[in-house]
Amino acid sequence: MLQRLRENKSVQGTLLALPTTVWLFVLLIIPLLLTLIISFGRRSPDGNVIFTFTFDNYIRLLGYSTDCAGGQARCFDPLYATILWRSLVLAFNTTALVILMGYPLAYFIARAHPKKRNLYLFMVLIPLWTNFVIRVYAWMMLLRKEGGINIVLGWLAHLLGFPFQPLEMLYTPGAVLIGMVYEFLPFMILPIFTSLEKIDNSLYEAAADLGANAIRTFLRVTLPLSVPGVVAGTILVFIPVMGTFIVSDILGGRQVILVGNLIQRQFLDARDPTFGSAASLILMVMTLIVTYFYTRRFGFGEEIVAV
Amino acid sequence: MANEFAIEMQDVLKQFITPEGGTVAAVNHVTMQIKNGEFFSMLGSSGCGKTTSLRMIAGFEWPTEGEIYIEGKAMGHTPPFQRKVNTVFQNYALFQHMTVFENVAFGLEMEGATKDEIKKRVARALEMVQLTGMERRRPRQLSGGQQQRVAVARALVKIPEVLLLDEPLGALDLKLRKEMQLELKALQQQLGITFLYVTHDQEEALTMSDRIAVMSKGLVQQIGTPVEIYERPSNRFVADFIGESNFFEGTLKSLSKDDAVVYVPELNTELTGLPVSDGLVNGEEVVVSIRPEKIHITESATLNTNFFRGKVTNTVYIGTDTHVYLEVCDGKLKVYEQNRISRLDPRSFYTVGQEVSLLLPPENTLVLKKN
Numbered sequence: 212m213l214q215r216l217r218e219n220k221s222v223q224g225t226l227l228a229l230p231t232t233v234w235l236f237v238l239l240i241i242p243l244l245l246t247l248i249i250s251f252g253r254r255s256p257d258g259n260v261i262f263t264f265t266f267d268n269y270i271r272l273l274g275y276s277t278d279c280a281g282g283q284a285r286c287f288d289p290l291y292a293t294i295l296w297r298s299l300v301l302a303f304n305t306t307a308l309v310i311l312m313g314y315p316l317a318y319f320i321a322r323a324h325p326k327k328r329n330l331y332l333f334m335v336l337i338p339l340w341t342n343f344v345i346r347v348y349a350w351m352m353l354l355r356k357e358g359g360i361n362i363v364l365g366w367l368a369h370l371l372g373f374p375f376q377p378l379e380m381l382y383t384p385g386a387v388l389i390g391m392v393y394e395f396l397p398f399m400i401l402p403i404f405t406s407l408e409k410i411d412n413s414l415y416e417a418a419a420d421l422g423a424n425a426i427r428t429f430l431r432v433t434l435p436l437s438v439p440g441v442v443a444g445t446i447l448v449f450i451p452v453m454g455t456f457i458v459s460d461i462l463g464g465r466q467v468i469l470v471g472n473l474i475q476r477q478f479l480d481a482r483d484p485t486f487g488s489a490a491s492l493i494l495m496v497m498t499l500i501v502t503y504f505y506t507r508r509f510g511f512g513e514e515i516v517a518v
Numbered sequence: 519m520a521n522e523f524a525i526e527m528q529d530v531l532k533q534f535i536t537p538e539g540g541t542v543a544a545v546n547h548v549t550m551q552i553k554n555g556e557f558f559s560m561l562g563s564s565g566c567g568k569t570t571s572l573r574m575i576a577g578f579e580w581p582t583e584g585e586i587y588i589e590g591k592a593m594g595h596t597p598p599f600q601r602k603v604n605t606v607f608q609n610y611a612l613f614q615h616m617t618v619f620e621n622v623a624f625g626l627e628m629e630g631a632t633k634d635e636i637k638k639r640v641a642r643a644l645e646m647v648q649l650t651g652m653e654r655r656r657p658r659q660l661s662g663g664q665q666q667r668v669a670v671a672r673a674l675v676k677i678p679e680v681l682l683l684d685e686p687l688g689a690l691d692l693k694l695r696k697e698m699q700l701e702l703k704a705l706q707q708q709l710g711i712t713f714l715y716v717t718h719d720q721e722e723a724l725t726m727s728d729r730i731a732v733m734s735k736g737l738v739q740q741i742g743t744p745v746e747i748y749e750r751p752s753n754r755f756v757a758d759f760i761g762e763s764n765f766f767e768g769t770l771k772s773l774s775k776d777d778a779v780v781y782v783p784e785l786n787t788e789l790t791g792l793p794v795s796d797g798l799v800n801g802e803e804v805v806v807s808i809r810p811e812k813i814h815i816t817e818s819a820t821l822n823t824n825f826f827r828g829k830v831t832n833t834v835y836i837g838t839d840t841h842v843y844l845e846v847c848d849g850k851l852k853v854y855e856q857n858r859i860s861r862l863d864p865r866s867f868y869t870v871g872q873e874v875s876l877l878l879p880p881e882n883t884l885v886l887k888k889n
Contacts, residue, residue: 262727378760411609411611412845413607413608413609413611414611414613416576416578416598416607416609416611417595417611417612417613417615417672418606418624419577419578419598419599419603420576420577420598420603420604420605420626420673421597421599421604421625421628421672421673421676422600422625422628422629423624424599425596427628431624432613435615436614436615
């Protein structure tokens with residue numbers, strides 16, 4: 212029996228893939244199908260699902276309400292479309308900022324002396340030792356009216372003799388952006404570092420030898436060779452930022468509602484799983500569309516393979 | 519030509535800091551001149567300072583002391599991209615994200631050449647290294663030898679004053695290496711560009727070079743043509759490093775303008791009529807060096823000047839030559855005889871224990887300083 216297994220490569224493959232396949236099927240495919248079915252249903256007055264086939268939830272999400280003041284069947288109400296758009300913009304901004312901040316740091320670490328490199332990487336990873344939620348709360352402490360930043364600014368203003376009004380930073384889109392960038396920065400730094408570290412020093416020397424100064428070497432050699440790292444980092448940052456609700460919940464309060472918050476509230480507060488399901492699927496489709504076009508342009512972050 | 523010398527190294531010292539915090543001189547006050555249009559090699563084992571010298575000329579490292587001149591201009595801290603030299607790297611250092619064409623065009627783009635000119639010059643460079651038709655391939659789709667050619671084309675397309683080659687053939691197999699050696703040499707002669715070639719392979723250096731600098735421990739041991747280096751090594755290190763040699767310690771008995779006599783205790787005899795080299799002092803301890811292929815074995819028993827009796831201890835047949843190992847008085851000796859005749863008849867070999875006479879031709883027996 213064992214002997215035969217050893218010789219049969221295809222059985223081996225099946226066995227190796229089986230646990231993950233079962234896991235994904237039971238916990239991903241089936242729930243996803245259920246979500247799809249529920250999203251076409253209607254909420255019963257007591258918060259249960261009436262299984263029908265209606266597009267109402269999607270129509271609501273995309274900007275039309277069925278609960279109009281004037282008594283019409285449909286009226287324009289961009290509430291949910293705004294939330295979707297806001298989430299998308301925030302994910303773009305976060306990703307862009309994280310690249311802008313993470314790339315130079317990754318470059319610095321990759322070109323640092325090998326002895327110091329590990330120390331720097333370690334420092335990048337230290338925040339991840341603390342719980343995600345606690346880190347967001349820490350930003351709340353810093354950003355609120357009586358928080359660390361206002362205290363320091365107030366002290367500086369006092370010192371220089373300016374009048375000072377504490378800044379309202381918490382519960383603003385800016386606070387959410389800061390929190391997101393902070394949370395996801397390491398996930399950009401690490402893949403970029405990995406791709407930069409792989410670039411052999413002789414390539415920089417070859418570029419210089421052929422007449423390229425530092426800037427042109429960077430644009431023509433370093434940057435193209437590190438694109439796979441940027442792509443991998445983007446995928447690791449963009450997708451979770453689209454869906455996460457903790458950061459906006461804590462730092463955005465009721466002011467900055469994202470798709471994640473919307474979904475969470477539909478299931479927990481509003482008790483409308485049909486609308487929540489529709490929102491989940493829209494989120495997934497949006498993420499897939501963006502990722503599809505992005506990876507079609509830049510690849511999946513794999514090594515540059517000879518075509 | 520404006521300058522006789524393409525490159526001059528003037529008393530160049532390069533120190534590196536060791537992990538223990540000390541300093542070590544990778545290149546120790548080296549002075550050398552490389553003539554225009556010359557194929558010049560720096561030869562030595564790893565750590566002898568040859569690559570560091572090359573890297574300083576390219577501009578990747580700066581001398582701790584001393585000065586490097588390219589075409590008469592002091593380089594100081596001039597960055598690599600402003601030097602009129604180009605490098606063929608040991609690992610080729612090709613840009614994997616670019617095609618062969620883009621790799622070769624890179625240096626021309628940096629010069630600001632027009633698209634038409636780039637096209638023309640890249641095509642010519644690729645033709646020179648026989649890679650026409652490979653323009654759109656990526657480096658990874660090429661064999662080692664082809665990648666090597668791309669690296670050469672990429673550097674040569676810039677028409678540098680000096681082409682620096684850092685062990686460019688090290689990764690190729692023997693046969694391809696020999697082919698490329700001849701090709702590079704032909705290319706150099708055809709273009710008339712100065713080549714500075716770094717290698718640890720003495721055969722390679724002898725095959726290709728007009729002149730060779732033999733280096734060891736950061737010092738230049740000897741600079742000369744391949745013939746000079748082999749036939750007249752200036753010290754024991756060079757004689758030992760290039761080819762093979764029999765060494766005997768001895769005392770300089772008498773010294774005139776063109777004749778030296780050395781007493782060799784191992785052979786219990788005086789060698790006379792030896793060529794005189796500079797710096798020898800009468801009475802000093804010296805080393806006598808003679809190449810194994812310069813010794814004649816005869817069966818006649820006449821003992822004349824620089825003749826000995828020896829006993830064969832072993833013979834090894836290696837195709838082109840037969841190596842004969844002998845005992846001579848208190849010493850040992852190896853003699854390489856070329857197989858000019860067929861060795862099919864076993865009687866054509868010396869037998870172990872056979873007594874023979876050996877002639878050390880005085881003009882090929884060198885007296886070297888003992889150090």
